[in-house]
Amino acid sequence: MTAMIDIADAQKTFTMHLQGGIELPVVRGVTFHVNPGECVVLSGPSGAGKSSILKMIFGNYRCDGGRVGIRHRGTLVDLATAEPRQVLNIRRSTIGYVSQFLRAVPRVATVDVVAEPLIANGVERAEAQKRAGELLHRLNIPERLWQLPPATFSGGEQQRVNIARGFISDLPILLLDEPTASLDAANRAVVVELIAEKKRQGVAMVAIVHDDEIRRLIADRIVDVTSFAAAA
Amino acid sequence: MADQALLENDEPLLIADGLSKSYGKIAACRDVSFALYPGEVLAIVGESGSGKSTLLQLLSSQLAASGGRVSYRMRDGITRDLATLGEAERRFLFRTDWGFVHQDPAQGLRMAVSAGANVGERLMAVGWNHYGRIRDTASDWLTRVEIDTARIDDAPKTYSGGMRQRLQIARNLVTEPRLVFMDEPTGGLDVSVQARLLDLLRSLVAELHLAVVIVTHDLAVARLLSHRVMVMKGGRVIETGLTDQVLDDPREPYTQLLVSSILPP
Numbered sequence: 131m132t133a134m135i136d137i138a139d140a141q142k143t144f145t146m147h148l149q150g151g152i153e154l155p156v157v158r159g160v161t162f163h164v165n166p167g168e169c170v171v172l173s174g175p176s177g178a179g180k181s182s183i184l185k186m187i188f189g190n191y192r193c194d195g196g197r198v199g200i201r202h203r204g205t206l207v208d209l210a211t212a213e214p215r216q217v218l219n220i221r222r223s224t225i226g227y228v229s230q231f232l233r234a235v236p237r238v239a240t241v242d243v244v245a246e247p248l249i250a251n252g253v254e255r256a257e258a259q260k261r262a263g264e265l266l267h268r269l270n271i272p273e274r275l276w277q278l279p280p281a282t283f284s285g286g287e288q289q290r291v292n293i294a295r296g297f298i299s300d301l302p303i304l305l306l307d308e309p310t311a312s313l314d315a316a317n318r319a320v321v322v323e324l325i326a327e328k329k330r331q332g333v334a335m336v337a338i339v340h341d342d343e344i345r346r347l348i349a350d351r352i353v354d355v356t357s358f359a360a361a362a
Numbered sequence: 363m364a365d366q367a368l369l370e371n372d373e374p375l376l377i378a379d380g381l382s383k384s385y386g387k388i389a390a391c392r393d394v395s396f397a398l399y400p401g402e403v404l405a406i407v408g409e410s411g412s413g414k415s416t417l418l419q420l421l422s423s424q425l426a427a428s429g430g431r432v433s434y435r436m437r438d439g440i441t442r443d444l445a446t447l448g449e450a451e452r453r454f455l456f457r458t459d460w461g462f463v464h465q466d467p468a469q470g471l472r473m474a475v476s477a478g479a480n481v482g483e484r485l486m487a488v489g490w491n492h493y494g495r496i497r498d499t500a501s502d503w504l505t506r507v508e509i510d511t512a513r514i515d516d517a518p519k520t521y522s523g524g525m526r527q528r529l530q531i532a533r534n535l536v537t538e539p540r541l542v543f544m545d546e547p548t549g550g551l552d553v554s555v556q557a558r559l560l561d562l563l564r565s566l567v568a569e570l571h572l573a574v575v576i577v578t579h580d581l582a583v584a585r586l587l588s589h590r591v592m593v594m595k596g597g598r599v600i601e602t603g604l605t606d607q608v609l610d611d612p613r614e615p616y617t618q619l620l621v622s623s624i625l626p627p
Contacts, residue, residue: 217607
């Protein structure tokens with residue numbers, strides 16, 4: 131099977147110039163792959179570099195070495211060396227990222243926040259809003275809130291809006307950073323269901339989850355991040 | 363959030379190649395090169411005196427470069443060195459295909475004539491002569507920038523700072539330019555007015571598929587509006603990349619200082 135994500139020997143070190151140039155090694159030798167329809171869960175204690183790896187796969191953190199191979203429209207592209215424009219294209223049509231927190235845009239209605247990734251990919255506004263509504267409904271966001279900007283919502287509500295925004299697209303790769311962290315049991319179950327649907331559609335996923343129960347439900351494979359520990 | 367506008371159009375609109383400007387021994391801008399694509403928003407950040415406003419003036423042909431050149435892909439698809447354009451051609455470009463949003467709206471508007479005339483003037487400059495159509499289009503643009511059309515006959519000197527800035531944007535966009543230069547467009551406004559203006563700019567830029575070069579010292583503005591960022595210091599570009607990359611994973615000491623100097627909201 132052709133991997134959607136193929137990372138080889140990737141490494142990341144932060145150099146903190148304001149702290150006298152101290153070097154903060156985060157990870158090295160990061161090597162794993164993710165196939166279509168598979169959910170790989172990154173495990174390891176807090177500070178082991180799980181989020182950093184996710185950010186490297188999204189092109190948000192730069193790589194200091196190695197390769198971050200992403201299958202984009204049938205070709206393997208190395209995100210570690212890709213041009214900014216290419217990274218943006220890859221994000222629009224290949225990689226979705228569900229962060230822990232919603233970066234809310236003032237004045238944009240919740241339903242449009244969720245629909246935006248579809249519209250950016252050329253889906254008609256009405257159709258995009260319809261699909262956004264369906265997802266919001268599944269994630270138990272009451273319809274009376276849909277026309278309001280999510281900035282004033284509770285933490286859990288914002289996270290569900292964020293999840294809806296992340297899951298609405300038909301992107302072949304999805305990165306999930308603690309998607310269930312501040313959700314109640316009912317909504318956690320919805321997220322598990324959404325992940326299972328994505329697997330059936332052949333989406334390759336990398337997730338960080340701290341909840342053992344959720345991990346058991348979604349993980350096809352576990353990659354232990356402590357093996358990439360960079361500290362000598 | 364500003365990641366929706368890039369179409370895969372593989373020819374640059376604007377190319378800077380080794381641009382430099384010196385005033386005597388002082389180099390205000392040294393060896394700046396980049397390519398800007400249609401629909402792409404590039405933020406130039408850096409502190410006062412870093413050369414970012416000089417660069418904007420070089421790019422927009424308001425200042426002659428001491429070295430290097432700027433090329434622009436004209437509407438006929440041919441990319442030309444801007445220094446080879448005649449004055450009339452350059453002016454035409456400025457009135458049609460380009461916009462320039464100044465920090466101080468008084469520099470980009472005529473303060474004593476009506477808002478409608480401020481917008482309509484750009485249309486007349488490109489040959490519109492039907493009064494009714496000009497007025498309708500002006501009125502339509504006032505609505506798009508959220509100015510009550512009941513104020514169309516009032517002069518901008520009677521407007522608030524935020525309204526003036528929105529009017530300046532309408533005046534620039536009415537001719538459907540492909541490239542807009544912006545110099546600290548939210549600079550003189552208070553925070554709530556800024557947020558509204560940014561939000562408006564963000565949606566207009568995406569909707570009209572505008573290429574933008576925006577100079578700002580406010581990294582939050584760069585984050586919200588731009589795809590790419592160039593960090594300037596002492597007239598040089600010291601770091602460049604995808605906006606979220608540069609802001610979340612800054613490499614250069616000066617960029618780290620800039621990023622760490624933001625007060626948390």
